[in-house]
Every structure is written in structure tokens, then in C-alpha cells.
Amino acid sequence: MPVVTSGLSKDQRTKLMSLFGHVRLHLLYKASVHGFTAAAFHGYCDKQGPTIIAAYNAAGFVFGAYTSKDYTQSGQAVSDEEAFLYSISAGGNKPLRVAGITGQSAFTDVGTGPNFGALVFLQDDQPALQSNPGTGFHFQDANMHGNDLVLTEFEVYRIEGLGDFLEKPWRKIQWTDEKKQQLMKVIQNYQPEIKTVHQARVLLVGPIGAGKSSFFNSVNSAFRGNMTSQAITGTAGTSVTTQFRTYTIKAGRGGEAMPLIFCDTMGLEENADAGLDTDDLVNIFKGNIKDRYQFSTAAPLLDDAPGFKKNVTLNDKIHCMAYVVDTCKVSLLSKKMLDKFAVIRKKANQMGIPQIVLMTKVDEACPLVGGDLKNVYHSVYIQGKARQLSETLGIPLSFVVPVKNYSEELDLEQDVDILLLTAVTQMLNYADSFFENQVTDGGSDQMELYRSSDHIRPVLSERCQTEVV
Numbered sequence: 001m002p003v004v005t006s007g008l009s010k011d012q013r014t015k016l017m018s019l020f021g022h023v024r025l026h027l028l029y030k031a032s033v034h035g036f037t038a039a040a041f042h043g044y045c046d047k048q049g050p051t052i053i054a055a056y057n058a059a060g061f062v063f064g065a066y067t068s069k070d071y072t073q074s075g076q077a078v079s080d081e082e083a084f085l086y087s088i089s090a091g092g093n094k095p096l097r098v099a100g101i102t103g104q105s106a107f108t109d110v111g112t113g114p115n116f117g118a119l120v121f122l123q124d125d126q127p128a129l130q131s132n133p134g135t136g137f138h139f140q141d142a143n144m145h146g147n148d149l150v151l152t153e154f155e156v157y158r159i160e161g162l163g164d165f166l167e168k169p170w171r172k173i174q175w176t177d178e179k180k181q182q183l184m185k186v187i188q189n190y191q192p193e194i195k196t197v198h199q200a201r202v203l204l205v206g207p208i209g210a211g212k213s214s215f216f217n218s219v220n221s222a223f224r225g226n227m228t229s230q231a232i233t234g235t236a237g238t239s240v241t242t243q244f245r246t247y248t249i250k251a252g253r254g255g256e257a258m259p260l261i262f263c264d265t266m267g268l269e270e271n272a273d274a275g276l277d278t279d280d281l282v283n284i285f286k287g288n289i290k291d292r293y294q295f296s297t298a299a300p301l302l303d304d305a306p307g308f309k310k311n312v313t314l315n316d317k318i319h320c321m322a323y324v325v326d327t328c329k330v331s332l333l334s335k336k337m338l339d340k341f342a343v344i345r346k347k348a349n350q351m352g353i354p355q356i357v358l359m360t361k362v363d364e365a366c367p368l369v370g371g372d373l374k375n376v377y378h379s380v381y382i383q384g385k386a387r388q389l390s391e392t393l394g395i396p397l398s399f400v401v402p403v404k405n406y407s408e409e410l411d412l413e414q415d416v417d418i419l420l421l422t423a424v425t426q427m428l429n430y431a432d433s434f435f436e437n438q439v440t441d442g443g444s445d446q447m448e449l450y451r452s453s454d455h456i457r458p459v460l461s462e463r464c465q466t467e468v469v
């Protein structure tokens with residue numbers, strides 16, 4: 001099946017979205033992939049609710065028509081007061097928006113392609129346009145398409161409403177530099193409750209491409225003060241990460257190691273014989289897998305193999321696990337993947353490992369958040385996805401933390417750092433629960449606990465916790 005990607009540049013997408021309120025675009029049809037024919041258009045776009053056409057020409061215009069009504073090939077003229085034509089040109093700051101002429105129909109619902117009177121697309125199955133300003137809509141040809149009637153691409157997007165903007169955020173976050181510095185200090189000063197353990201080990205687990213490696217890179221960048229890409233990231237049909245990697249974060253270039261280790265794994269796949277093996281995962285939980293172990297989908301690591309670490313201490317064990325899930329794909333998590341999560345969750349519970357959910361790519365999932373990350377806890381859409389994840393994974397909502405990783409930026413951004421660092425402090429809080437359980441369970445004989453006189457250790461109440469409101 002061909003991969004269908006949007007032809008809109010970031011700027012064109014932003015301008016197109018500015019014509020609406022709080023919405024998301026879902027690409028239904030792309031003529032260069034599905035065919036420049038009316039039949040292909042109707043096959044993909046009929047009965048899809050509100051849609052917008054994006055036609056492209058060599059003169060650099062992206063233009064088209066929005067309708068809130070279905071295409072059904074009824075042969076009828078359709079009235080739609082919300083319908084409009086629009087045009088985005090490279091030079092123009094704001095898109096041109098043309099409302100319909102009062103009393104005239106928006107489009108004729110025929111089987112020969114979208115026919116908005118003033119703009120007729122795909123007639124005779126051609127990548128060409130008929131332009132008849134004055135029929136239903138008034139505009140100047142030069143402003144709409146620069147008089148270039150040959151289409152280089154033709155796409156249709158479904159417009160999906162994203163719900164309302166919450167005036168009161170569902171979690172309180174301070175977006176100030178002071179807060180960022182405070183979070184960094186808390187993480188730097190962290191000391192595990194058990195004296196023999198020097199660093200909290202946080203395991204990142206999740207489907208391929210969810211942003212596990214990017215999360216480590218992003219937190220590392222926040223502490224380094226510039227963009228870093230120690231872990232390889234990207235997109236491919238299978239997991240980009242194929243080795244088990246343990247990464248220590250340093251405070252600045254050549255700085256001291258943080259009391260925190262991130263363990264990066266191969267992505268999970270829904271089939272039993274693909275992606276990270278659950279037996280390997282259990283060995284990771286126990287600390288038996290060495291750094292740089294090359295995962296094999298053929299068989300899990302055996303206890304006599306070279307990558308197997310036999311003598312382990314509490315230092316090597318996983319103290320907190322983060323499920324990393326792409327917010328855009330929450331609804332697409334298959335039953336097989338959820339079953340795999342359930343198996344992992346059961347094993348982690350048996351070993352007393354606290355679990356947190358990182359919801360990544362909030363910027364891609366919700367345009368409101370993409371435009372301004374501070375909207376993350378104002379977005380009804382993000383709140384809905386967090387609730388959905390909490391319910392499907394059986395993890396309380398307070399353990400679900402939205403983040404945005406660095407992906408294409410060249411410079412650090414304070415808001416991105418604050419969200420990332422907040423997630424890290426939550427992980428440390430949960431790692432503490434693990435250590436506390438070791439203490440109350442009796443744990444290892446060699447375990448030495450911190451006494452109040454030993455260290456000035458930040459107590460939980462001093463930590464930065466996000467408040468669910």
C-alpha cells in the first residue's frame with residue numbers, strides 16, 4: 001500500500017488551518033497516488049462530512065473549496081452557507097477566503113468530480129481546472145490561482161473538530177524560566193532513597209516510532225543547553241533502535257552525570273515474533289541485559305549468552321518504566337498491541353515497577369498545541385486522548401504525562417523543556433515509590449538507607465509535582 005503524505009508545507013498548513021477554529025486535517029485522497037479521476041475522488045471522499053479541497057499548481061498557489069456537506073453524487077444542487085473558496089499564495093500573508101453569493105448553491109453534487117460552479121475540478125478526469133468566477137462565488141482569477149489552470153496535485157482533507165479550548169487547564173503548569181531552573185535543580189539533586197543505588201533507571205518502552213529515543217535526546221538536550229542526538233531516531237517500517245542502550249545524562253558539556261539513567265529499547269510490534277520480545281523485557285527489568293545488546297527477533301537472550309549479565313544488584317534493575325505512546329495513534333492501538341501492553345504491565349506489576357505513560361507528539365496531534373505548547377492542558381482533544389490512554393492501558397490519569405520531544409528544532413525552547421523536565425520529575429517520584437517498596441519489603445541485606453543526617457535529600461513534597469485539577 002503506498003504511503004500517502006500531505007503535500008502541504010508547514011506554512012501552508014498553518015494558513016489553511018487559520019480558516020477554521022480548533023480543527024485537525026485528515027488526508028482522505030491524493031490524486032497523484034489514488035488517480036486524477038472523478039471515480040477515485042468519490043471513492044475516497046463521498047460521505048465523509050466536512051471536507052476541504054487543496055489543489056496545487058506550478059505557479060505556487062494552493063487553493064480549493066470547503067464544504068460542510070457530504071459528497072453523495074445525488075445530482076442535486078447543494079446549499080451550504082458555511083461553504084467557501086480559498087487561496088494561499090506564496091507571497092500572501094493571509095489566505096484569501098471567498099464566501100458564496102447569497103441565494104446561490106455551493107456545489108452541484110454530481111459524479112464527475114467536485115463542481116463548485118466557479119471552480120470545477122477533475123472534469124473529464126483531467127488534472128485541470130475550470131474557472132468561472134461569478135458562478136456561486138466572486139473572485140479574481142489572478143488572486144485565486146494566478147491564471148494557471150493546470151494542477152500539479154489535488155488533495156482532499158476531512159476536517160475534524162477538536163472540541164473546545166478549556167479556559168481552566170486540567171493541570172497547572174508554570175511556564176517560567178524560574179520553574180525550568182527549579183525542575184533542573186530537583187533532578188540534579190535527586191538521590192535514590194537507597195544508599196547503594198546511585199542512579200534511578202528509567203526504561204522507555206513503546207511501539208515503533210513513538211518517540212522513545214527522541215525523549216532521551218530531548219531531555220539530554222535540555223541539560224546540555226543545546227540540541228543533541230546521541231540516540232539514533234527516525235522513521236522506518238521496523239524499529240530504528242535495534243540495541244538495548246543505557247544513557248546517562250550530563251549537566252552541561254563534560255558536566256557531572258545526573259542521578260538518572262534512561263534505558264532505550266527496540267520498538268514494540270503487535271506480532272509475537274516481531275519487535276521487542278517480552279522475555280527480553282523481563283530480563284531488562286531484572287538488570288540482566290548489558291548495554292549495547294543487539295536485540296534479536298528470532299529468540300530472546302539466553303542466560304548463558306555473552307550479552308547476559310549474571311551478577312546484578314539493585315543498581316541494574318529498572319526502577320520506573322515509561323510507556324511511550326504517540327498521541328496521534330492512541331485510537332489506532334490495535335487489540336494485539338493492547339494485549340502486549342497488558343502482558344508487560346502484568347510482569348512489571350509483579351516486580352513492583354511503577355509505570356508512567358508518556359504521550360508524545362502532542363504538537364502534531366493538536367494544532368492548538370502545535371501553535372503554542374502552553375495550550376497542552378487547555379486542549380480538550382489532548383485531555384480526551386489522555387483519558388482514552390488511561391482507560392485502555394488501565395493506568396490512572398495522573399500517571400499520563402503529555403510531552404513534546406525536539407524533532408526539527410535547532411534551538412531549545414523553554415516551554416518544551418518545562419514539559420519534558422516535569423515528566424522526568426514524575427519519573428523520579430515513581431522511582432522513589434519503587435525504592436520505598438524495597439525498604440518496606442525488607443529488600444536486600446546490603447541495602448543502606450539514607451538517614452536525614454546523611455544528605456540533604458529533596459523530599460517528595462519539595463519536588464515539582466503536576467497538579468490534576
Ligand SMILES: Nc1nc2c(ncn2[C@@H]2O[C@H](COP(=O)(O)OP(=O)(O)OP(=O)(O)O)[C@@H](O)[C@H]2O)c(=O)[nH]1
Binds near residue numbers: 209213234265408
Ligand atoms: N513532532 C514531533 N515529532 C516527534 C516527537 N517525538 C518523536 N518525533 C519524531 O518521530 C520519529 C520517531 O522518533 P524516535 O524517537 O526515533 O522513535 P522511537 O520510539 O525511538 O522509534 P523506534 O526506535 O523505531 O522504536 C522521529 O522522526 C522523531 O523526530 C514529538 O514529540 N513531536
Ligand SMILES: [Mg+2]
Binds near residue numbers: 212264
Ligand atoms: Mg528508538
